[in-house]
Amino acid sequence: MENIKEYINKNEQRFLSELMEWLRIPSVSADSKYKDDVARAAKFIAEKFTIAGADKVEICPTEGHPIVYGEKIIDPKLKTVLVYGHYDVQPADPVELWESPPYEPQIRDGKIFARGACDDKGQVYMHVKAFEMMMQMNQLPCNIKFMIEGEEECGSANLGTFVKNNKEKLKADVILISDTGLVANDIPSIDVGLRGLSYIEVEVTGPNRDLHSGVYGGAVGNPIQILCKMITDMKDENNHITIPGFYDDVLELNDAERTELNKTPFDLEEYKTDLGVKDVLGEKGFTTIERTGIRPTFELNGIWGGYIGEGSKTVLPSKAFAKISMRLVPNQKSDKITELFTKYFEAVAPDCVTVKVHPHHGGEPYVCPTDSVAYNAAAKAMETTFGIRPIPTRGGGSIPIVALFERELGLKSVLMGFGLDSDLIHSPNEHFGVFNFLKEIETIPHFYMNYAEAAK
Numbered sequence: 001m002e003n004i005k006e007y008i009n010k011n012e013q014r015f016l017s018e019l020m021e022w023l024r025i026p027s028v029s030a031d032s033k034y035k036d037d038v039a040r041a042a043k044f045i046a047e048k049f050t051i052a053g054a055d056k057v058e059i060c061p062t063e064g065h066p067i068v069y070g071e072k073i074i075d076p077k078l079k080t081v082l083v084y085g086h087y088d089v090q091p092a093d094p095v096e097l098w099e100s101p102p103y104e105p106q107i108r109d110g111k112i113f114a115r116g117a118c119d120d121k122g123q124v125y126m127h128v129k130a131f132e133m134m135m136q137m138n139q140l141p142c143n144i145k146f147m148i149e150g151e152e153e154c155g156s157a158n159l160g161t162f163v164k165n166n167k168e169k170l171k172a173d174v175i176l177i178s179d180t181g182l183v184a185n186d187i188p189s190i191d192v193g194l195r196g197l198s199y200i201e202v203e204v205t206g207p208n209r210d211l212h213s214g215v216y217g218g219a220v221g222n223p224i225q226i227l228c229k230m231i232t233d234m235k236d237e238n239n240h241i242t243i244p245g246f247y248d249d250v251l252e253l254n255d256a257e258r259t260e261l262n263k264t265p266f267d268l269e270e271y272k273t274d275l276g277v278k279d280v281l282g283e284k285g286f287t288t289i290e291r292t293g294i295r296p297t298f299e300l301n302g303i304w305g306g307y308i309g310e311g312s313k314t315v316l317p318s319k320a321f322a323k324i325s326m327r328l329v330p331n332q333k334s335d336k337i338t339e340l341f342t343k344y345f346e347a348v349a350p351d352c353v354t355v356k357v358h359p360h361h362g363g364e365p366y367v368c369p370t371d372s373v374a375y376n377a378a379a380k381a382m383e384t385t386f387g388i389r390p391i392p393t394r395g396g397g398s399i400p401i402v403a404l405f406e407r408e409l410g411l412k413s414v415l416m417g418f419g420l421d422s423d424l425i426h427s428p429n430e431h432f433g434v435f436n437f438l439k440e441i442e443t444i445p446h447f448y449m450n451y452a453e454a455a456k
């Protein structure tokens, strides 16, 4: 498809500058301070869909941030692809660790640096531009619907209702998502698994007020220390999670599947050097690829309590808190894991404290079959543009909507994402390769063509 490449070459600068304009809007969904910016980012992308040629473009209000919808139905008899992505981003903190300000995008060494450059504004924008190109060249081979949400990074609380109330509008044959990554730019891959999530906050209360740590210390349970012990006891010496029943529903891969998964190119030495650690740590008996792909986890995300200001204060605190995330794999269920954790946490709490468990959001794990028409359409598209067939891999992250789409709409998703682990998503200095951005704009039309052709 020489004309695709030609169109991209001709318009590449404009594509990039439009994306950079969008990245200037700090669409942080978790922080209400940015509410207007989130709305502005929705409006921006809705306008771009309209300009590109989408019909019925709508900014659909929800109880939280709006969802942007648009469609192009060229013939109701043809197949319909629903493209999902998110325009909200993670907070940029700690801002002082950014080499250039997070909302003043800069291209350095062939990479666009900005919060959301890769996750997921850059990847959503590839879809808008691929769509524009197909429209301009009059080559759209199927119907397309776009649904771009604004609450993915804070748990998609209102998405379930939206999907349930808009089943007809969202009716499609398959879902295409670019919100994951490649193994490397010369090792194309497609994520065929996502982990689920249970996110929980706990509160441990000891004495009814902060105490003098000399007058009372040694005689009263310290909630911070109790919390630390309760949490560290939740993993044994093999880094196996000790919550009773935690592994009951875990789908174990057989030896052949594990061997296949471990063929994913991976260099442990490079991994350690990159992270600045002398050694890795994880569940005994599993490789790093398995630990992040097919095994569940229990991780502290934050812990606080007591005095953390300047200098010292001799205090035995009344309260301690922690945020905990557990990544889940097929066939674990988020609600069940949250319940198992809650029961166990309450049961192991000693009498010197009381505990409260506040569940946050959750999501279910997902697996994508590699023998489907849609997977093959994506694999063939990438084979065309990279010159190598992509390998199936398991992503460690979560996109809760994917399992929800399957449950509510009966649709499978194909995860054709073009980020890299080294793109620093959620971290300071997030970036996205210009190569990746343009490569996917080139690949997406091939997906539509392959899918439309094969699914006829």
Ligand code: BES
Binding pocket: 119, 120, 152, 153, 154, 155, 156, 179, 180, 181, 191, 194, 197, 361, 363, 395, 396, 397, 398, 399, 400
């Ligand atoms: N795009 C990521 C998920 C992802 C990244 C999947 C890389 C696979 C590879 C997404 O935006 C994300 O960050 N999801 C959150 C979940 C959400 C409920 C906050 C996550 O995984 O922590």
Ligand code: MN
Binding pocket: 086, 119, 120, 152, 179
């Ligand atoms: Mn994302």
Ligand code: MN
Binding pocket: 090, 119, 153, 425, 426
């Ligand atoms: Mn994210």
